[in-house]
Amino acid sequence: AQKITQxxxxxxxxxxxxxxxxxxxxxxDPSYGLFWYKQPSSGEMIFxxxxxxxxQQNATEGRYSLNFQKARKSANLVISASQLGDSAMYFCxxxxxxxxxxxxxxxxxxKGTHLIIQP
Amino acid sequence: GxxxxxxxxxxxxxxxxxxxxxxxxxxxxxxxxxxxxxxGQGLEFLIYFQGNSAPDKSGLPSDxxxxxxxGGSVSTLTIQxxxxxxxxxxxxxxxxxxxxxxxxxxxxxxxxxx
Numbered sequence: 001a002q003k004i005t006q007x008x009x010x011x012x013x014x015x016x017x018x019x020x021x022x023x024x025x026x027x028x029d030p031s032y033g034l035f036w037y038k039q040p041s042s043g044e045m046i047f048x049x050x051x052x053x054x055x056q057q058n059a060t061e062g063r064y065s066l067n068f069q070k071a072r073k074s075a076n077l078v079i080s081a082s083q084l085g086d087s088a089m090y091f092c093x094x095x096x097x098x099x100x101x102x103x104x105x106x107x108x109x110x111k112g113t114h115l116i117i118q119p
Numbered sequence: 120g121x122x123x124x125x126x127x128x129x130x131x132x133x134x135x136x137x138x139x140x141x142x143x144x145x146x147x148x149x150x151x152x153x154x155x156x157x158x159g160q161g162l163e164f165l166i167y168f169q170g171n172s173a174p175d176k177s178g179l180p181s182d183x184x185x186x187x188x189x190g191g192s193v194s195t196l197t198i199q200x201x202x203x204x205x206x207x208x209x210x211x212x213x214x215x216x217x218x219x220x221x222x223x224x225x226x227x228x229x230x231x232x233x
Contacts, residue, residue: 035221035222037224043226045224106154106165
């Protein structure tokens with residue numbers, strides 16, 4: 001089974017609208033972190049937002065917020081007031097075993113969502 | 120401060136040749152990671168270093184791949200006897216320490232094996 005599932009291969013959104021990018025994850029580890037990265041056509045992976053499994057509040061960073069529903073194992077990214085510059089690939093990623101300090105230290109990525117903002 | 124840098128940005132090589140990819144992490148970051156991004160496989164984690172040590176090399180695709188890190192800073196990913204399936208973008212990331220710290224990525228090296 002995939003550990004990170006992003007069900008939207010592509011999305012078209014009108015400028016200034018809010019966008020929700022879906023991400024579900026699969027882990028039995030109680031201690032994990034969830035990340036969202038943006039990859040524009042230039043190729044660089046840009047960190048957007050982080051949510052820890054023990055965090056009580058949903059993470060927010062400027063126009064980005066993470067809708068964390070732990071029981072549903074869902075970590076959707078919400079972009080408010082979308083801009084043309086938001087057009088990019090968006091990746092959800094997870095890191096497990098944070099309590100143990102060991103285990104897999106690399107991030108497990110989903111396949112990404114290609115977001116296109118239209119004027 | 121400077122971000123993660125990688126060199127070369129592009130590398131074209133012939134099948135069977137060896138290549139070296141370099142990563143210079145953010146100053147002060149003790150953890151360093153290598154990933155590979157290809158159309159078919161998406162983003163794959165290859166290896167990480169804590170300091171100069173790589174405790175787990177099982178993510179490397181084959182024994183043609185090796186990596187080292189010296190002085191707790193620069194890392195080199197070496198691919199010997201390159202094959203066409205090695206063509207991909209190789210991304211390096213660094214973080215302050217392990218655990219939940221955010222990984223910051225470099226611009227990548229695009230490797231094309233002819």
